Amino acid sequence: MHQLSEPVTSSPWTVPAPWRVTSRRRESADTVTLELEPPPGETFAFRPGQFNMLGAFGTGQVPISISGDPAAGGPVLHTIRDVGMATHALCALEPGDRVGVRGPYGTWWPLEEAEGADVMIIAGGIGLPPVRPAVYHLLAHRDRYQRVVLLYGARTPADLLFTDELADWRSRFDLDVQVTVDTAAGGWRGDVGVVPDLIATTRFDPETATAFMVGPEIMMRFTVRALRSAGVPDDRIFLSMERNMQCAVAMCGHCQLGPFLVCRDGPVFCHRQVARWLSLREV
Amino acid sequence: MMQSPADREGQLVMARGHLDQLLETIARRGFRLMGPTVRDGAIVYDEISSSADLPAGWTDEQDGGQYRLRRRGDDALFGYNVGPQSWKRYLFPPSSLLSRVRSEDGLSLAAVDEPDTAPLAFIGVRSCELHAIAIQDRVFLGGRHADPVYADRREGAFIVAVNCGQAGGTCFCVSMQTGPRAQSGFDLALTELLDAGRHEFLVEIGTDRGAEVMNQVPCRGALAADAEAADQIIQRTAASMGRQMDTGGIKDLLYANFEHPRWEDVAGRCLACGNCTMACPTCFCFSVENVSDLTGTQAELHRSWDSCFTMDHSYLHGGSVRVTNRSRYRQWMTHKLATWIDQFGTSGCVGCGRCITWCPVGIDITEEVAAIRADDGAVTGGPDGAARTGPAGLAAQEGQTGDA
Amino acid sequence: MTLEPLLREHPFLKGLEPEYLTLLAGCATNVRFGEGSFLFREGGPADRCYLIREGKVALEIAAAGRGSIIVQTLAAGDVAGFSWLLEPHRWQFDGRAVEPVRAFALDGICLRGKCADDTRLGFELTQLFARLAIQRLQATRLQLLDVYGNASASAV
Numbered sequence: 001m002h003q004l005s006e007p008v009t010s011s012p013w014t015v016p017a018p019w020r021v022t023s024r025r026r027e028s029a030d031t032v033t034l035e036l037e038p039p040p041g042e043t044f045a046f047r048p049g050q051f052n053m054l055g056a057f058g059t060g061q062v063p064i065s066i067s068g069d070p071a072a073g074g075p076v077l078h079t080i081r082d083v084g085m086a087t088h089a090l091c092a093l094e095p096g097d098r099v100g101v102r103g104p105y106g107t108w109w110p111l112e113e114a115e116g117a118d119v120m121i122i123a124g125g126i127g128l129p130p131v132r133p134a135v136y137h138l139l140a141h142r143d144r145y146q147r148v149v150l151l152y153g154a155r156t157p158a159d160l161l162f163t164d165e166l167a168d169w170r171s172r173f174d175l176d177v178q179v180t181v182d183t184a185a186g187g188w189r190g191d192v193g194v195v196p197d198l199i200a201t202t203r204f205d206p207e208t209a210t211a212f213m214v215g216p217e218i219m220m221r222f223t224v225r226a227l228r229s230a231g232v233p234d235d236r237i238f239l240s241m242e243r244n245m246q247c248a249v250a251m252c253g254h255c256q257l258g259p260f261l262v263c264r265d266g267p268v269f270c271h272r273q274v275a276r277w278l279s280l281r282e283v
Numbered sequence: 284m285m286q287s288p289a290d291r292e293g294q295l296v297m298a299r300g301h302l303d304q305l306l307e308t309i310a311r312r313g314f315r316l317m318g319p320t321v322r323d324g325a326i327v328y329d330e331i332s333s334s335a336d337l338p339a340g341w342t343d344e345q346d347g348g349q350y351r352l353r354r355r356g357d358d359a360l361f362g363y364n365v366g367p368q369s370w371k372r373y374l375f376p377p378s379s380l381l382s383r384v385r386s387e388d389g390l391s392l393a394a395v396d397e398p399d400t401a402p403l404a405f406i407g408v409r410s411c412e413l414h415a416i417a418i419q420d421r422v423f424l425g426g427r428h429a430d431p432v433y434a435d436r437r438e439g440a441f442i443v444a445v446n447c448g449q450a451g452g453t454c455f456c457v458s459m460q461t462g463p464r465a466q467s468g469f470d471l472a473l474t475e476l477l478d479a480g481r482h483e484f485l486v487e488i489g490t491d492r493g494a495e496v497m498n499q500v501p502c503r504g505a506l507a508a509d510a511e512a513a514d515q516i517i518q519r520t521a522a523s524m525g526r527q528m529d530t531g532g533i534k535d536l537l538y539a540n541f542e543h544p545r546w547e548d549v550a551g552r553c554l555a556c557g558n559c560t561m562a563c564p565t566c567f568c569f570s571v572e573n574v575s576d577l578t579g580t581q582a583e584l585h586r587s588w589d590s591c592f593t594m595d596h597s598y599l600h601g602g603s604v605r606v607t608n609r610s611r612y613r614q615w616m617t618h619k620l621a622t623w624i625d626q627f628g629t630s631g632c633v634g635c636g637r638c639i640t641w642c643p644v645g646i647d648i649t650e651e652v653a654a655i656r657a658d659d660g661a662v663t664g665g666p667d668g669a670a671r672t673g674p675a676g677l678a679a680q681e682g683q684t685g686d687a
Numbered sequence: 688m689t690l691e692p693l694l695r696e697h698p699f700l701k702g703l704e705p706e707y708l709t710l711l712a713g714c715a716t717n718v719r720f721g722e723g724s725f726l727f728r729e730g731g732p733a734d735r736c737y738l739i740r741e742g743k744v745a746l747e748i749a750a751a752g753r754g755s756i757i758v759q760t761l762a763a764g765d766v767a768g769f770s771w772l773l774e775p776h777r778w779q780f781d782g783r784a785v786e787p788v789r790a791f792a793l794d795g796i797c798l799r800g801k802c803a804d805d806t807r808l809g810f811e812l813t814q815l816f817a818r819l820a821i822q823r824l825q826a827t828r829l830q831l832l833d834v835y836g837n838a839s840a841s842a843v
Contacts, residue, residue: 012431014381014584057386058575058582083600100384125835155835182830186747186755189785193759194829197822201764216834222825244599246571249428250626253568253589254596256618259625264426280541282610 013249016055016100017042021093022075027161030082031126032091033067035075036101044104046070048111048133049240049268052103053248054078056089063245063263064090065130066104071140079129079161105248107268109134109212109238117208118147122223124195124215125154128161130240130267131214135169142174147204149176153195153219156181157188178202195219196226206231212268214240221278224271237271258283293494294505297473299360299482301501302334305443305471308499309404314441317373318406319366324352326366328373331406338363345452345525345636347645358482361407361475364451365635369564370405370412371419374436381432381571381584404441408469410462411454411633413444415564417468421627422567432586441492444469448477448516452525453636455649459530461633463520471497474513485513526636528649529656530620533630536656537621541613544663545654550609552644557590559638559646560615565631568596591615616648690715694791697738698764699815707808714797719789726767726782726790733776734795736768742788746780759826760785771795772816 023035036054038044046052046066055061062084068077082091093099111134119138123131138148150169154160160179170177178198180191191198195215211227213220220239227237243255243262250264258277260266277283297305310316310332318331321338331337342355343363355362408416416437423433444465447454456462465472470493474485485505488494560566570589575582589596591614597604605611623631632648639647691712694700700708718737720726726737726744737744743762749755758780761767767782767790776795802809 013428014431014586016382016384018384055573057384058573058579060571060573098386153835155833159835180760182833182835184757186745186749186757186783188745188757189743191743191760191762192745192757194826196829197826201762218829218832218834222829242599243604244597247569249430250426251422251428251430251567251569252571253591254570256614256622256626258617259622261626282605282607283541283614 013102013247013251016053016061016102018098019101021095021097021099023095024093027079028159030091031079031161032082033077033079033129034090034093034099035068035077036099037075038101044076046076046104046133047108048137049108049130050104050106051130051248051267052076052078052101053105053245054080054090055086055100056093057098057100059086059089061100061102061246061248062086062090063105063242063248063267065240067129067132069136069140070133071136079126079132081126103248105263107266109268110210111137114210114212114236115141115144117145117210118149118204119145120149120151120202120204120209120211120227122151122195122211122213122215123153124219124223125159126161127214127216127219127240128152131212132162132165134212139169139172139175147176147209148174149202149204150178151195151198151202152177152179153198153215154179154181155183157184157190176202194222196222199223199226199230210236210238212238212240217242217278234272234275235270239269239271239274240267241269241274242267293488294510295486295488295497295502296476296505296509297484297486297497297500297502299334299477299484302360302484305496305500306331306333306406308496309441309443312441312496313401314404315401316404316406317370319361319363321352325350326352326363328366328368328370328405334360337361337407342449343451345454345640347453347639347647348642349452349645350640357477359448359475359477361445361473362448364447364449364454365409365412365637367562367637367641369415369562369635369637370408371415371564371567373403373405374416374440375419375423375433375567375569375588376436378585378587379432381586383581383583386580386582400435402439402441403436404443406443408442408444408465409447409635410444410465411456411459411635412564413442413465413468414459414461414633415635416442418565418627418629418631418633419567421629425627442469442471442489444472444489446472446474446513446517447520448475450520450523450525451636451640453639453647454524455526455528455634455636457521457524457634458526458528458649459630459632459634464517469493474516476509476512476516483509485509526634526639526647526649528634528652530630533652534621534624536652536659537617540655540659540661541617542662543655543658544661545651545658546609546613547663548654549612549646549651550607552646553608553612554643555592555608555611556643557592558641558643560590560592561588562637562641563619564633564635564637565619566590591618616651619648620652690717690791694738697740697791699738699766699819703811703815707811710801710805710808711793711798714794714801715791716794717789718792720784720787722784722787724784726784726788727778729778729781731778733768733770733778735792736766736771736795736798737782738791738793739763739765739767740789740791742790743785744788745783745785747783748780755781758830759823766816766819769816769820771798772813 019036022037025033051063051065053061054064064078067079080090082088169175180193184192245255246252248263250261255262316331319326320329320336326338337360339360340355340358344351423430447463469489472487476483568589569586572585592611619631689712741763745757746759747755747757
């Protein structure tokens with residue numbers, strides 16, 4: 001499944017284009033969504049699952065998932081979690097600030113191939129942003145799919161992202177949304193438990209369903225197990241993988257996962273491709 | 284190995300005394316000459332001005348963790364094999380400035396001046412090195428996004444190759460099918476013909492540009508005897524390789540043996556010093572760093588060589604993926620010989636032997652492969668350190684049903 | 688009227704042989720809990736287990752200064768209560784109905800008596816509960832791993 005993105009600008013990979021922050025929204029204590037606009041005259045298009053390399057002035061660049069609606073025009077949404085120097089600087093940007101952007105890079109969720117059957121979107125923590133564009137696509141073409149399920153897990157209720165949108169989605173009759181957290185204070189009326197355990201009690205047809213999954217590797221590993229137990233075959237389970245990325249153009253060697261370069265052959269992988277490599281330690 | 288009569292057409296013979304005229308002709312076309320020279324007890328590549336800078340009469344003795352120069356009994360100019368460096372230091376410099384950005388005017392791009400933008404001529408490129416350059420071409424130029432720094436230096440680089448007159452102690456280009464004869468990728472290819480009666484070079488033309496240069500250099504047409512003399516030298520070189528590696532099915536072999544006890548064994552010897560990655564002509568890992576100036580108004584993107592042996596190479600989310608020595612050596616070797624094939628379509632190894640020579644403890648990649656091959660399917664684990672699962676190896680052990 | 692046909696439909700008991708279902712039905716009653724009421728309290732006598740048919744139960748623990756913390760929620764198809772099976776037969780957590788709950792309550796003393804009489808039944812029940820316990824253990828470990836946690840916050 002070698003899908004390669006087309007570079008949007010003609011400038012070399014070493015030169016990020018100066019985009020502008022048009023708005024900023026705090027999603028949780030450590031997560032921010034930035035809306036970014038390309039320089040005048042430049043257009044931008046992406047597919048669900050792809051990422052951009054973002055770099056605030058003075059810090060290095062990091063891969064950030066594009067988290068908005070691919071069909072919507074206007075500013076491009078990026079959801080960033082503050083985990084280090086580069087992401088800290090990005091989370092501190094204000095409207096009007098400039099940021100270096102290049103992309104889009106990477107492979108995308110095979111949404112067309114999943115048509116005609118059930119789709120399970122499974123996200124953990126900061127994994128919801130990279131898969132949200134897929135949810136938008138599914139909802140925009142709802143009649144092309146059977147059941148659509150969203151399973152989402154986070155650490156605590158305060159860590160849930162896009163809560164307004166989750167509430168909207170929950171109220172739809174054509175979308176099964178289940179949210180769970182690892183732990184909660186007594187007032188929480190939602191579920192407490194782990195994402196893999198949601199699979200057994202979700203209604204879907206494992207023989208034809210496709211699953212798209214993003215989250216911490218441990219969570220994905222256990223979720224894959226649950227999907228396999230339920231009867232979903234490896235070639236219909238797709239994961240978004242993460243590795244150290246510095247160039248995003250298949251040159252710096254850091255994002256290797258065995259025979260794959262995550263920036264070029266991923267981040268979206270079919271589980272069948274990567275299963276043997278994920279089962280090895282320290283690869 | 285033998286050239287057909289058709290290949291021999293147009294070959295020339297140039298006297299050693301005219302080598303300087305060849306070098307001058309190239310230099311006059313605006314190239315900076317980079318060639319081998321003796322320095323610090325090794326033959327290194329550096330800027331040269333004439334054949335006087337070449338390591339006349341020197342050869343190198345190489346073995347695992349050993350390198351020394353020795354005087355030859357003759358004045359051969361290219362009578363050595365390969366030194367600690369490769370041409371990658373010119374095409375893919377250890378450190379380079381990629382771009383410069385100013386924060387006023389909203390992240391405008393500032394000019395980046397190259398200190399010396401004259402194109403380069405490489406004098407004395409071995410066949411293994413030609414292959415190494417071609418391998419790096421695929422990495423830096425073959426993908427969707429070409430690398431501008433590499434492209435700039437690569438385009439127009441003038442290459443004078445040299446067919447090896449002797450094999451080095453750690454050479455195994457024959458096993459890797461990367462030599463010793465230079466087949467393509469050069470403007471000119473020389474074979475040094477030196478015996479009691481003469482000191483000449485058989486010159487093979489590789490490009491029109493090479494032909495134009497030779498038009499300015501006194502030479503005669505090659506005779507069948509000249510070509511045969513060169514063939515014999517090359518065959519003798521091919522027959523005396525210092526090492527050999529059985530590469531049959533090597534990708535599948537290594538893929539099936541990721542839990543082989545040999546990795547533990549080599550990890551006990553490997554210092555994770557990264558010498559191999561620096562000496563290797565194909566290793567390409569680099570790190571990208573942002574460097575700001577004191578005023579905070581200007582930031583530069585720098586790139587410098589990195590090594591998969593560093594602790595940080597696989598850093599992610601507060602820790603590294605490859606923490607142990609074992610995993611890092613395994614990463615380097617399996618990348619070089621196996622996963623590189625899936626990533627870029629060729630092996631990453633050209634059999635130059637530098638990693639063997641420049642490893643402080645003499646770890647020999649050919650020996651490591653042989654050890655795994657001899658014990659295919661062995662798995663680390665159990666109180667005695669090794670358990671057997673048979674050739675199915677990984678798949679059987681993990682119970683996975685992924686692709687074989 | 689026996690609860691046997693309804694019991695048979697509960698996911699937890701799927702696969703249990705009909706003769707054992709009959710035995711279990713003799714220990715089963717239908718129960719309801721209003722929203723906010725407690726199925727059990729920590730430290731209380733654990734003399735029953737609940738096969739949840741509808742609603743949501745929060746397993747929680749209260750600590751001074753921390754209020755109550757939910758460690759797991761259970762929904763239709765789940766089972767609340769292992770402590771009936773083993774000494775000292777005391778509830779380890781509070782079980783609160785987050786939403787109105789309908790469940791089968793299986794009387795622990797009755798069950799233990801029947802298991803003593805028929806060790807084969809005891810084996811089958813223990814198997815069912817062991818499987819459940821392992822699943823809970825794995826889930827708990829995943830929760831402990833704090834996989835979503837900040838790199839600086841978590842140990843891994």
